[in-house]
Amino acid sequence: MIVVDEYLALQAFRGDLPPGVPEDELLLPTSRHWRILQALHAGRGGQLSRLLSQLSETGRAAVRFPHPEMLQVLDPRPLLDDAAALAARFGNTGWLVAETLAAGRRYGSSLWFGEAANVGRLLRAAARELGVRIHVAAP
């Protein structure tokens, strides 16, 4: 099982992961699915929301309710305590960074991203300190 970001999640829906990404079960932290869903459901403004509104009904369902064979959205409850500890340790990181770090620690001490810009400085620094490897798999 590997923990992935929003880019690799969308690529998984298409069945087109970049070379180098292990053919394994993909896990998406809840906070990262939340960011995709926010973009999907935003009813006003933003070119992205307008573009996502072009998805078919079944396509929207695939993104809203991922099939577990394509992608599993992680249950955040078992990660909460570790995430809270990490948030405190690294100066109130926020849920996105804390949950991602906790997920990475639990599942193979690795995190997989589809875009370097999506890693973020704080996550990168904290991961280094925790020994969590960050992989960026470009298409």
Added chain:
Amino acid sequence: MTGGWLRNNGHVTIGEELDEERRRRRRAGDPRLTPSDRELLRRLTDGDLKEEFQAALDAVSDRDPLLSDTADPDD
């Protein structure tokens, strides 16, 4: 147990067959996506809409004090 269950004499186990079948389905992608859905998602992750996608993700974090790393612990 039969050769279908155990890897011997070059046989593929049932577990391996199931894994391979799962991999095949994953490589095919979610059948709920239409060809135009797939093309739109491709543009978001490795096409002309990539920057737009990243900006939208960042905007969600910026708007949400729980998600972002700028939350005031005294709030």
